[in-house]
Amino acid sequence: MNLIIDVGNTFIKLAVFHADSLVHKDVIKASRFSEALLKVNKTYPDITKCIVSSVGKFDKNLLLNLQKKVSVLHLTKATKVPFTNCYTTPETLGVDRIALVSAAAVQFSEKNVLIIDAGSCITYDFLTAENKYLGGAISPGLQMRFKAMHTFTASLPLLELKRIDFLLGNSTENSMQVGVFKAVVNEIQGFITQYKQEYDDLTVILTGGDAEILLDSLKNDIFANSNFLLEGLHYILEHNKN
Secondary structure, eight states: OEEEEEEOSSOEEEEEEETTEEEEEEEEOGGGHHHHHHHHHHHOTTOOEEEEEESSOOOGGGGHHHHHHSEEEEOOTTSOOSSEEOOSOGGGSOHHHHHHHHHHHHHTTTSEEEEEEESSEEEEEEEOTTSEEEEEEEEEOHHHHHHHHHHTSSSOOOOOOOOOOOSSOSSHHHHHHHHHHHHHHHHHHHHHHHHHHHSSSEEEEEESTTHHHHHTTOOSOOEEOTTHHHHHHHHHHHHTOO
């Protein structure tokens, strides 16, 4: 069994894979990490390998006891991955993006794949049918856009994200909701359209914390997979098992 620890900007995800099947998943705050890790170890005593991916902050001392029991791989820019990395600044490539591209490489081999991760930022990552990662794009996420309007203006409120089905905002709050939500939907649609014009047989994956709220508003054929990053980390761990 494999233990996956994904430390994000807001939450930590703990997952357990048996073979290639996800059998357990927790999404927790950093303050509950020690408690959740202890529970996972008790529930799944057959865990032999672990991978840790971190874009956020957490107490790494909590892994010391775990390292005494299982083999722990810390995902870095130097970790072996199941694709050819053609990014011109590989040392700056986020480990979350590395995991997403790894999942695409394993699950959609010999296909052109665009992975869209809608989280704190929205990332676009492209893997060719020849298994070459070329790069993509990064833009502000939904909540980041609300925070920017509130922070950099004198009077605009800080709003919570919600799905909308109207085009015209008849109040300041509604106008902000339309501006953020529709802008992101149109941005994603625009990227997909341009990639499809450039690359044949394009597979599009949508994942991330805001994927569910966006999916119904997107018109293209898209595979939605909320566990795509966790699956990618599992594949990286298997790729490095020797």
